[in-house]
Amino acid sequence: MSGNDGIAEPIIALDAMGGDNAPKEIVQGAVQAARELGLRIALVGRAETIEALIRRSGPPPHAISIVPAADIIEMDDHPAQAARNKKDSSIAVALRLLKRGEAQAFVSAGNTGAVMAASIMYLGRIRGIERPSLVGLLPLSGKLTVLLDVGANADAKPEYLLQWAQMAAAYKQRVWQTPNPTVALLNIGEEAEKGSQLSQEAYTLLAESGLNFIGNVEGRDLPFGKADIIVTDGFSGNVAVKTMEGTADYVMREIRSAIRSRPWYLAAGAALLPAFAHVRKKVDYREYGAGPLLGVNGLVFIGHGRSDARAIVSALRVARDAVRSQMLEAIREVAPARVRAAGSGLDPASQ
Amino acid sequence: MSGNDGIAEPIIALDAMGGDNAPKEIVQGAVQAARELGLRIALVGRAETIEALIRRSGPPPHAISIVPAADIIEMDDHPAQAARNKKDSSIAVALRLLKRGEAQAFVSAGNTGAVMAASIMYLGRIRGIERPSLVGLLPLSGKLTVLLDVGANADAKPEYLLQWAQMAAAYKQRVWQTPNPTVALLNIGEEAEKGSQLSQEAYTLLAESGLNFIGNVEGRDLPFGKADIIVTDGFSGNVAVKTMEGTADYVMREIRSAIRSRPWYLAAGAALLPAFAHVRKKVDYREYGAGPLLGVNGLVFIGHGRSDARAIVSALRVARDAVRSQMLEAIREVAPARVRAAGSGLDPASQ
Numbered sequence: 001m002s003g004n005d006g007i008a009e010p011i012i013a014l015d016a017m018g019g020d021n022a023p024k025e026i027v028q029g030a031v032q033a034a035r036e037l038g039l040r041i042a043l044v045g046r047a048e049t050i051e052a053l054i055r056r057s058g059p060p061p062h063a064i065s066i067v068p069a070a071d072i073i074e075m076d077d078h079p080a081q082a083a084r085n086k087k088d089s090s091i092a093v094a095l096r097l098l099k100r101g102e103a104q105a106f107v108s109a110g111n112t113g114a115v116m117a118a119s120i121m122y123l124g125r126i127r128g129i130e131r132p133s134l135v136g137l138l139p140l141s142g143k144l145t146v147l148l149d150v151g152a153n154a155d156a157k158p159e160y161l162l163q164w165a166q167m168a169a170a171y172k173q174r175v176w177q178t179p180n181p182t183v184a185l186l187n188i189g190e191e192a193e194k195g196s197q198l199s200q201e202a203y204t205l206l207a208e209s210g211l212n213f214i215g216n217v218e219g220r221d222l223p224f225g226k227a228d229i230i231v232t233d234g235f236s237g238n239v240a241v242k243t244m245e246g247t248a249d250y251v252m253r254e255i256r257s258a259i260r261s262r263p264w265y266l267a268a269g270a271a272l273l274p275a276f277a278h279v280r281k282k283v284d285y286r287e288y289g290a291g292p293l294l295g296v297n298g299l300v301f302i303g304h305g306r307s308d309a310r311a312i313v314s315a316l317r318v319a320r321d322a323v324r325s326q327m328l329e330a331i332r333e334v335a336p337a338r339v340r341a342a343g344s345g346l347d348p349a350s351q
Numbered sequence: 352m353s354g355n356d357g358i359a360e361p362i363i364a365l366d367a368m369g370g371d372n373a374p375k376e377i378v379q380g381a382v383q384a385a386r387e388l389g390l391r392i393a394l395v396g397r398a399e400t401i402e403a404l405i406r407r408s409g410p411p412p413h414a415i416s417i418v419p420a421a422d423i424i425e426m427d428d429h430p431a432q433a434a435r436n437k438k439d440s441s442i443a444v445a446l447r448l449l450k451r452g453e454a455q456a457f458v459s460a461g462n463t464g465a466v467m468a469a470s471i472m473y474l475g476r477i478r479g480i481e482r483p484s485l486v487g488l489l490p491l492s493g494k495l496t497v498l499l500d501v502g503a504n505a506d507a508k509p510e511y512l513l514q515w516a517q518m519a520a521a522y523k524q525r526v527w528q529t530p531n532p533t534v535a536l537l538n539i540g541e542e543a544e545k546g547s548q549l550s551q552e553a554y555t556l557l558a559e560s561g562l563n564f565i566g567n568v569e570g571r572d573l574p575f576g577k578a579d580i581i582v583t584d585g586f587s588g589n590v591a592v593k594t595m596e597g598t599a600d601y602v603m604r605e606i607r608s609a610i611r612s613r614p615w616y617l618a619a620g621a622a623l624l625p626a627f628a629h630v631r632k633k634v635d636y637r638e639y640g641a642g643p644l645l646g647v648n649g650l651v652f653i654g655h656g657r658s659d660a661r662a663i664v665s666a667l668r669v670a671r672d673a674v675r676s677q678m679l680e681a682i683r684e685v686a687p688a689r690v691r692a693a694g695s696g697l698d699p700a701s702q
Contacts, residue, residue, distance in 0.1 A: 078542075113540075140601060151539050154547035188502050188589040189464075191429075196505035196586045219593030223601035235547045236587040238539040242570030243591050247598035250491060250574035254633055255606070258626035265626050268619035275609035275616050282605055 009040045010323040013094040013103035016045030017072045018110020020305050026109065029052040029312025034061035041102050045090040050092050056239070069093035070145075075305060079113025080334050083121055091115055095122035097261060098298045098337060100272035105274050105299035105319035108289055109307035115300065116152050116293055123298040128335030131156075132295030133164040133169070133234070134302060136241040137288045141225035144288055147186070150241050156233035158201035161185070165211055166334040167294040168229045174325035175318060180212050181228035187216035198233060206231070219243075248283040252276070289314030292322065299328055358511070360414075364445040364454035365395030367422045371656050377460065378404040380663025385412035386624050390667050393454050395445040418616050420444035426656060428429045430464025434472055442466055447475035448564040449649045455671035458623055460633020460654035460663065465505050468643055474649040479686030482507075483646030484515040484585070485653060486522065487592040488639045492576035495527060495639055497536070500585035501592050503644070507584035509552035512536070516562055518645040519580045525676035526669060530663055531563050532579035537587060538567035549584060557582070564586040570594075599634040603627070640665030643673065 014030050016023045026043075027050055031076040033039045040063045043050050052058045069090040073082040086092060091110060097103040099122055108115045116134060125132060136150035148164050149156065165183045172181040185203055187195040192203050206213045206253060217226050222240060232240070255276070259269035289311055290303035299322050302317045322328070365381050367374045374442035378401055394401050398419040407412045420441040422432040435530045437443060442461060448454040450473055459466045462606045467485060476483060499515050500507065516534045523532040536554055538546040543554050545567060557564045568577050573591060583591070591678075606627070610620035640662055641654035650673050654666045673679070 103548075143636055154539060154550070155543075184645035186590060188505060188586055188593075194505075199505070199586070219590040219595075220597030220600070222594055223597050232590075235539055235550070236590045239537060239570040239583075239587045240590050241595050243573055243594040244570075244598045246571030246574050247595045248602050249571070251599050251602040251630065251634060254630045255626070256631045259623065261629075262626070268622035269626075272610065272616055272623070275613070276604070278609045278612075279602065280607045283602060 001077050009038065009043055010104035010320060011040045012095045012319045012323075013042045013044055013067070013106045013198065014112050014312070014316065015090045015094055015106070015108035015115075016043045016050050016113070017069070017090040018108045019303065021108065021308055023049055024053060025308045026312055028057060029307075029309035029316065030064060031057045031061060032309060033313045033316040034063040037313070037317055037320075039320055041065070041316065042094070042097060044069050044094040044097070045072070046070070063151055065095060068312070073111050073114045077111055077114060077349065079116045082111065082114045083117035089118075089221050092122065095119060095298070098300075099104070099123055102322040105301065107301045107303065107312070107315045107319050109290070109305060112151065112302055112305070113301050119293055119296045119300045123296045124296070126297050126332055126335050128296055129163060129167070129295040131160050131163075132293055133160070133167065134136065134293050135168060135291035137291050138222060138241070138244070139284070139288045140282060142222045143225045145222070145225050145227060145230060146172060146291065147232070147237055147241060148232045148294070149232070149237050150291070151234050152236040152323070153236035154238075155196060155235070158198060158205050159226050159232050161198075161202040161233070162205040162209055163334065164294065165206060165209070165222065165229060165231045167331050168231070169211060169323075169328035170334055171292055171294060172228050174327040174330050175321050178228050182214045183229045183231065184214050184217040184227035185213045185216065186230050186232035186240065189218070189288060190216050192216070202231070211338035239319055240332060252283075264273060289316070289318045292327075294331060299323060360389065361454065361455035361671060362393050363384060363390045363670045363674075364393045364395055364418070364448045364457045366441045366459035366461050366466075367394045367401050368420070368441040369459045369466070369655065370658050371426065372659055373460065374400055375404060377663055378659075379661035380667065381415060382408045382412060383660060384664045384667040385414040388664070388668055390414060390671055390672075391457070392416070392667065393445070393448060394440040395420050395448070396423070397421070397464045405589055409450065418444060418448060424462050424465045427661060428462055428465060429454050430462055431468045432605060433462065433465045440469075442469050443473065446470060446649075449651075450474060455674040456650035456652065457668045457669050457701035458652045458654065459665070460641070460656060460658035460666070463653055463656070466651065467584055470644055470647045470649070470651045474647045474651070477646055477648050477686050480514060480518070480646040481661045482514075483513050483644055484511070484518065485643035485644050486519060487588065488642050489573060489592070489595070489620065490635070491574045491633060491638045494576045496572070496573070496576050496578060497523060497642065498581045498583070498588055498592060499645070500583070500588050501642070502589040502669045504585040505589075507549060508584070509549060509580050512549075512553040512582050512584070513556040515562055515645065516580060518682050519582070520562060520663045521685055522643055522645060522673075522678055523579050525678040525681050526672050529579050533565045534582065535565050535568040535578035537573075537581050537591065538569065540569070541567050543567070544580050546634070553680060561691070563627035565630035579639065603631060603634075622691070640667070640669045643678075650674060
């Protein structure tokens, strides 16, 4: 499980078969990351397919190894069932590499639910962490806001939100070098007493936590970088990130179709293509790669299903930075304090 | 409480003092609606202020009357407290007009929470309806999708969601002439078994309801008109509408700033202004005015705080259509079936 405090370049296990653009874009991203950033990557999946794709892109980089996995978890497989039943999937094989310390982090753009379920199954939770949480990246307004949970826990308790904020603070500090990151609660009003029972109780816990808590933010604040970390339950967090994505898509499409609606707009539209591309890039998750699954006993990063080679390069770089900055150790430090705070007399030797 | 099945043009009570642009834009909207659509409007608020504004816009239309109200509920007043304490607010006075049958519908762009609280206080709930619900309008993709609840109930039960869907179906049929409207559940995945405990149980109720239920939709579907009615709890519904608004704002701002970033983009940007205006109009709630508060014993429409004269005209027209189409009666028909379905032996004379 250790090995990530060594000086040698860490090995990142990459799910070659996961994502809408797998395996082609995934393998291409791996080759780029190995060539350009010198990363060491274990590509996990159908060996012949991966080899053929690597060969097509020129001389194979030394830093890439291939770990065969016969099975594939499809994007529309039932997550929990696929995690349980497909023991030879690229996801399962990669997680066992991580568990044995043969890789120090895992990146997948595959079936999100299956990666979450398999990660918990193969790696287990960090002792004292109640529920692992998936981080979503909101790379807007020139800074990175992280939103969690974005779907690992459709039902949540106030204590979970506190732990998620604490873990996210460790991640934001280590990987993104944000000192004393600001934390906000996603809510339906600005005042402390607003919201659901969950959000009201979470507000109190966050206010007393010692985190740099700045209070509530609302849906309309999400794109504007008002906090480094925004915490909410996995239902509304999932609704929020998908709504942002859908709305940004919608507006860009409408603009394209408005420009195409009149012949005399076309020249002006063509002149502005670089400006539109600039905006598109700002609303594009691919710049930051993948969000971590916080709270499992290993570094797992889950990318967008639509990840292309560029997104994979970013995700691999982020995973490498997480290993180098000892993010997992920082997150482990979050947990024991909670166990003590809860005054639990339980044997701390779980997991 | 009746009077809305008469042939005479109904009277719409309008909160002249509510909203970021009150009273100017509100009064201007009333004058326009009276002149252009022949609506009868009772403007409620500070009489001298309203009179002065009407005079400024030309000869006062006969169809406008002024009902004085000394107090104002500010946009940042505490909703429940203001509803309770400010008995002479324009909101309270207007709701009493409605209660006495001197107006047949009420429109406000004021403090949403206060309008909701005061409406329940002065009008009461419709017998058999468990919780009133606020409807949000998603006027995108050329059709109107309604989303509810958008903030009246941060915590919800599966039965509430069913009733909200039933009431919204009555509203969509009567006011928007949508025959057999499609109903979807906002969820975090497409499959029936996805989501929170609430959404799983609501799915079952909706599937068995006899409504035209088409299953789950996700956040990214919201702008694309996949259903006539989308139902969810008031927390995630509020997050969703505000996230849409914030994201659309963000993208349009980024485009403007990208165009301004290079001098040679400016001419092309200017040529495309009408195209941008067209898109802006599509992502603009103002076209449809205001969403109803369903389940209270009267027709209450709550507009966006930023409503301008045009939004007020739309809201008044929608309110008039609701009276004419006997929407309230249609919604009352939703409720008793529920009371029977629950097998309740309770005295039906609640209210």
